[in-house]
Amino acid sequence: MNSYDVAVIGSGPGGYVAAIRCAQLGMKTAIIEKYATLGGTCLNVGCIPSKALLDSSHHYDDAVKHFEEHGIEIPGEIKVNLEKMIARKQTVVDQTTGGIDFLMKKNKIDVYEGLGSFKDATHIVITGKETTEIEAKHIIIATGSKPSNLPFISLDKERIITSTEALKLKEIPKHMIVIGGGVIGLELGQVYRRLGSEVTIVEYMDRIIPTMDAGLSKELNKVFKKAKFKIQTSHKVKSVERKGDEVIVKADNKKGEEVEFKGDYCLVSVGRRPYTDGLNAEAAGVKLDDRGRVEVNNHLQTSASNIYAIGDVVKGAMLAHKASEEGVMVAELLAGQKPHIDYNLIPGVVYTGPEVAAVGKTEEELKEAGIEYKAGQFPMRALGRSRASMDIDGFVKVLADKNTDEILGVHMIGARAADMIAEAVVAMEYRASAEDIAIMSHAHPTFTEAIKEAALAATEDRPLHI
Numbered sequence: 001m002n003s004y005d006v007a008v009i010g011s012g013p014g015g016y017v018a019a020i021r022c023a024q025l026g027m028k029t030a031i032i033e034k035y036a037t038l039g040g041t042c043l044n045v046g047c048i049p050s051k052a053l054l055d056s057s058h059h060y061d062d063a064v065k066h067f068e069e070h071g072i073e074i075p076g077e078i079k080v081n082l083e084k085m086i087a088r089k090q091t092v093v094d095q096t097t098g099g100i101d102f103l104m105k106k107n108k109i110d111v112y113e114g115l116g117s118f119k120d121a122t123h124i125v126i127t128g129k130e131t132t133e134i135e136a137k138h139i140i141i142a143t144g145s146k147p148s149n150l151p152f153i154s155l156d157k158e159r160i161i162t163s164t165e166a167l168k169l170k171e172i173p174k175h176m177i178v179i180g181g182g183v184i185g186l187e188l189g190q191v192y193r194r195l196g197s198e199v200t201i202v203e204y205m206d207r208i209i210p211t212m213d214a215g216l217s218k219e220l221n222k223v224f225k226k227a228k229f230k231i232q233t234s235h236k237v238k239s240v241e242r243k244g245d246e247v248i249v250k251a252d253n254k255k256g257e258e259v260e261f262k263g264d265y266c267l268v269s270v271g272r273r274p275y276t277d278g279l280n281a282e283a284a285g286v287k288l289d290d291r292g293r294v295e296v297n298n299h300l301q302t303s304a305s306n307i308y309a310i311g312d313v314v315k316g317a318m319l320a321h322k323a324s325e326e327g328v329m330v331a332e333l334l335a336g337q338k339p340h341i342d343y344n345l346i347p348g349v350v351y352t353g354p355e356v357a358a359v360g361k362t363e364e365e366l367k368e369a370g371i372e373y374k375a376g377q378f379p380m381r382a383l384g385r386s387r388a389s390m391d392i393d394g395f396v397k398v399l400a401d402k403n404t405d406e407i408l409g410v411h412m413i414g415a416r417a418a419d420m421i422a423e424a425v426v427a428m429e430y431r432a433s434a435e436d437i438a439i440m441s442h443a444h445p446t447f448t449e450a451i452k453e454a455a456l457a458a459t460e461d462r463p464l465h466i
């Protein structure tokens with residue numbers, strides 16, 4: 001039987017990064033994956049393929065709606081070849097997952113294909129083409145998550161689908177009904193809206209992206225409405241039924257009246273659930289919490305002291321970079337180091353057009369905590385850079401402590417916000433004040449000038465360009 005210092009179950013951005021860091025630190029490491037390729041949800045059916053389709057659909061949208069304004073004329077009709085678009089996405093996925101194979105080899109990590117199941121706290125049985133057993137001193141559970149569903153919905157994966165199927169449709173829906181106006185619903189809803197589908201978003205809460213700062217939600221709602229999305233907030237879905245090629249969604253609106261939506265596809269994007277099926281966690285003494293997540297302490301250690309858990313399968317935001325940070329943290333803990341993660345500084349991004357990005361506290365959270373703060377906001381449309389590229393929607397908002405001026409949260413919506421949020425993370429990591437950002441030179445013309453201006457507005461209420 002092969003014996004390891006560390007065995008990692010699951011090869012998503014949590015698991016494969018944990019394995020690399022363990023190997024870098026000199027531990028003999030194995031990784032176990034049940035899916036055909038490495039990389040987990042993120043690389044195979046999550047972050048990477050969704051961004052590939054968002055980019056392709058963005059190009060199409062630009063070509064149809066904006067090229068002419070730029071003085072670019074394309075004779076003839078501009079058409080979508082969905083099959084080719086999906087194939088390109090798959091090429092991107094294959095290249096990316098292939099990169100993980102390379103990294104495993106480079107770091108001399110043994111890869112086992114098959115479902116990993118605990119026999120006890122130090123032994124894992126792997127069931128793949130054949131059955132193998134390995135032994136490990138330490139084990140990291142990184143088994144991720146799966147789409148959740150509502151109890152009354154029967155997902156047929158043809159017309160009533162999850163994100164996984166939405167990434168490989170064979171036709172452009174005529175009318176896609178999206179249940180859940182969170183990250184997946186908006187990102188994938190936008191892909192198909194751009195390609196010509198009518199898209200109705202049915203959201204239970206009173207606003208889309210309800211966990212983000214309300215200002216971001218309001219602005220994105222405005223932009224989506226302009227793009228002719230139908231957005232139905234405060235709607236409680238109660239049934240989803242398929243009749244031939246038609247899908248009928250019934251919901252109760254705010255007044256308690258029953259409303260009906262008819263489409264040809266229904267994307268169910270109401271969140272994801274931790275995945276521990278087949279893991280046989282109890283055989284190792286690993287406890288789950290009441291929401292099915294692996295219970296961990298602040299060191300990500302489970303109820304079995306040699307077993308750790310990271311990523312989507314534990315509490316916290318279900319984000320790839322959060323999973324990876326946790327993977328690094330556990331590896332370094334095992335090596336006797338003292339790593340730390342500041343969960344307040346894990347940025348959140350929605351890759352819609354315009355992009356939405358945030359780090360730190362929202363205004364709602366600061367109010368609830370009774371923290372006195374100042375807010376400075378700057379609209380993208382006031383930037384020369386935005387006008388040059390016609391990306392005028394959105395704003396940057398900087399929230400700073402009223403007394404100390406320390407930045408407490410940065411919320412932005414606009415072109416390239418996903419990349420720009422890194423400046424806010426760095427600033428907050430070093431506990432910068434709004435004034436610190438306000439007095440730093442930001443290259444002109446760039447979208448980042450909006451961060452400087454919002455910081456100027458927050459610190460002394462003196463933005464320069466409005």
Ligand code: FAD
Pocket residue numbers: 009010011012013014015032033034035039040041042043045046047048050114115116117142143144145163184275276277278279310311312313318319320321322323351
């Ligand atoms: P996963 O990536 O889920 O990996 C877990 C792996 O474990 C899987 O490969 C699974 O097959 C394997 N596994 C499970 N059980 C076993 C077992 N018993 N034995 C062997 N293998 C097992 N996050 C972002 O930060 N940015 C984004 O842009 C983004 N976009 C997304 C888009 C979509 C459509 C979706 C669905 C998710 C997106 N996410 C995004 C979320 C992101 O994918 C997850 O947060 C991330 O993948 C979690 O990583 P993980 O390593 O915890 O688990």
Ligand code: NAD
Pocket residue numbers: 150179180181182183184185187202203204205208209210235236237269270271272317318319348349350351
């Ligand atoms: P989510 O939690 O972002 O959104 C789910 C939405 O569904 C919420 O707005 C919720 O209020 C709504 N909802 C729940 N029950 C409902 C009901 N009965 N009727 C109508 N609406 C209902 O979840 P998601 O969009 O499915 O994404 C899952 C996870 O994947 C998220 O945690 C997210 O972090 C991650 N993800 C991240 C990215 C990214 O980082 N860009 C992209 C995609 C997914």
